[in-house]
Amino acid sequence: MNDPGLNSLLKWSIENSSNQSDSSTKNTSTAATYTPNRGPDPSALASLLGGPSDAELMKSSMVVITSPSTPVPARRTAFDNFEQLIENLDNANNMSVLGLWVPLLQQLNSEDAEVRNMAIACVRTAVQNNLPTQEKALEMGAVPILIGIALRDQDVGVRKRAVRALSAEIRNFQVGLDAFLEGLRVEGMEERKVDAGDMQAVDELIEKLLERTQRSE
Numbered sequence: 001m002n003d004p005g006l007n008s009l010l011k012w013s014i015e016n017s018s019n020q021s022d023s024s025t026k027n028t029s030t031a032a033t034y035t036p037n038r039g040p041d042p043s044a045l046a047s048l049l050g051g052p053s054d055a056e057l058m059k060s061s062m063v064v065i066t067s068p069s070t071p072v073p074a075r076r077t078a079f080d081n082f083e084q085l086i087e088n089l090d091n092a093n094n095m096s097v098l099g100l101w102v103p104l105l106q107q108l109n110s111e112d113a114e115v116r117n118m119a120i121a122c123v124r125t126a127v128q129n130n131l132p133t134q135e136k137a138l139e140m141g142a143v144p145i146l147i148g149i150a151l152r153d154q155d156v157g158v159r160k161r162a163v164r165a166l167s168a169e170i171r172n173f174q175v176g177l178d179a180f181l182e183g184l185r186v187e188g189m190e191e192r193k194v195d196a197g198d199m200q201a202v203d204e205l206i207e208k209l210l211e212r213t214q215r216s217e
Contacts, residue, residue, distance in 0.1 A: 054091050058082060059098055066103045072114060079118035083125050092126045092133050101140045108145055113155040120149070120158065124165035134173045143169060143176065147183040150213050159213035167206045172196050184209075 052060070064070050064078035086092040095101055107119035123142060127134045137143070146169070149162040170177040174196040181191050189212070194201045 054085055054088070055094060055098055058085050058091060058095070058100060061085070062100050062103050065107065072112060075115060076118060079115075079122060083118075083122050086122065086126050089130055092130055095126060095133070096136050101136060105140055105142060105145065108149060113153075113158050116149070116153070116155070116158050117161055120146070120161045120165050124161070124168045127165070128168045129171075131173060134169055134176055137169055138173075138176050138179055143179045144183045144186075147180070147187065150209060151187060156213065160210065163206060163209050163213060166209070167202070170196060171199070171202055177202070180205075 061078045061082040065075055065082065070078070086095065104119060104122055107115055110116050110119070123137065123146070127137050143166065146162045146166050150159050150166065153159045153162065166180060170180045177194060177196040181194065184191050191205060194205060196202065
């Protein structure tokens with residue numbers, strides 16, 4: 001069987017053994033500058049030794065996040081762990097496969113402002129410079145939800161973070177930007193057609209919405 005984790009460990013072992021052998025033949029001056037290789041890939045070790053995969057950690061974090069009995073401090077830790085995991089593009093793309101978009105977006109309706117804030121942060125991280133997740137977030141209805149939060153949430157910090165998440169969602173993603181503009185029109189905010197690649201024009205849109213969030217206090 002072709003085990004990627006085992007292959008990774010074997011590659012590290014060979015390279016490390018080669019470096020150690022080479023270093024033994026060098027003079028003292030050269031050896032003094034030698035920096036040993038870093039250890040093997042932790043994820044490869046975890047896979048080989050039976051540790052939880054990133055996918056399993058993501059699902060476990062979401063279980064903690066969505067459990068009604070989870071106190072906010074524990075939920076905060078789970079959100080932090082989840083967000084760190086989805087900073088990896090492959091993990092972010094895997095959210096749809098694991099069915100994690102629905103429970104994440106459901107947290108945007110939490111009665112706790114901190115939970116809403118943390119959920120929005122995860123959405124923003126997931127869609128940052130990542131077209132597949134931008135498309136998935138749009139498909140799941142994240143754009144109108146975030147617009148509603150940006151305009152009507154009771155907490156100004158949550159409103160501002162929702163705008164930042166929208167900014168990440170629409171940049172270099174024309175379909176998302178068009179949905180954003182349509183959402184603004186529904187809210188009575190008419191805006192001209194904008195090219196998603198025009199960063200200055202997108203920035204101006206985002207700044208206008210940020211100003212609106214501050215007036216909503």
